[in-house]
Amino acid sequence: MNASTKTLTQNTEGTASQVPLELLDSIEVGIAVLDRNFTVHVWNKFLENHSAKKAQSVIGGSIFSHFSEIDEAWLRTKIDPVFNLKSPVFIIWEQRPFLFKFTCNRPVTCAAEFMYQNVTIFPIVENNGRVERFCMLVYDVTEQALGKLGMEHLNEELKTASRVDGLTGLFNRRYWQERFDEMYKLCVRRGKPSTALMLDIDHFKRINDTYGHQAGDKVIQMLAALIKRCVRETDLAGRYGGEEFAIMLNDSTVEDARAVAERIRQLAQRLTVEHEGESISFTVSLGLAQFSADFKSAMAWLECSDQALYKAKESGRNQYCIYE
Known part of the structure; x- marks a missing residue:
């Protein structure tokens, strides 16, 4: 099946819904679908553009073989509740600035070296009730992160100035x-x-x-x-x-x-x-x-x-x- 015509299948309460990849490509959020072996099945345009890796080069391979910055042992442990408890997992930038080390391609005024990210990982439940795949949503929160860091830096400067x-x-x-x-x-x-x-x-x-x-x-x-x-x-x-x-x-x-x-x-x-x-x-x-x-x-x-x-x-x- 051609990558541009693939669909993302997600079961909710036993009903299968087909989401065209064209729709996923139009969303300003990174969307990836991986299986238990961390093999990539869906890689949308947002992720293509920011990783400079085409979908056809990533799909079918392990996420760890394409992105060496990801700590494999940490991510496998982090995602355990997705499979074992069918529970979503959240990674926020304050705990870990990024999952994927994407460069910040915003205007030249951007002070960040890389894209700060919030990541939501949720289970995709099959008709048989098992979780064999999970969906990863990657949000660009660079502006919010820089705003908060800038405020913290300003507060620190004010504290220093007062002393x-x-x-x-x-x-x-x-x-x-x-x-x-x-x-x-x-x-x-x-x-x-x-x-x-x-x-x-x-x-x-x-x-x-x-x-x-x-x-x-x-x-x-x-x-x-x-x-x-x-x-x-x-x-x-x-x-x-x-x-x-x-x-x-x-x-x-x-x-x-x-x-x-x-x-x-x-x-x-x-x-x-x-x-x-x-x-x-x-x-x-x-x-x-x-x-x-x-x-x-x-x-x-x-x-x-x-x-x-x-x-x-x-x-x-x-x-x-x-x-x-």
């Missing part, structure tokens, strides 16, 4: 404070040492007045990048305000924190920021306070590191001081 300081890429003050409060409570429960560190740029107003605010912003950015290199992923670094930064050194005694503070101080002292033909040098002062059970709140702890920072400023700047 991160736009100039430095460090945590902003509000989010840093929230995390610091959580770490304070953890220190109270665990009793392990951690150290809070405050630092700011010495004579920053002089930099702004001499070179301009854009130069000042560049100095802040360079110092932030330096801080990122000096702390661990488990530490918490943020821009606390203006030219002031706050760092929580997790599971670190004040002796451990000394090394970090001195490294930041030395690297900042050696750093030169180029701006509009000018070379700008700067130094930083730092204050350290190790956690103590005597601190009644996170802010009390941070205030102690701020007092140590003030002492470093009063003692001549370009140094660190430890809260006693």
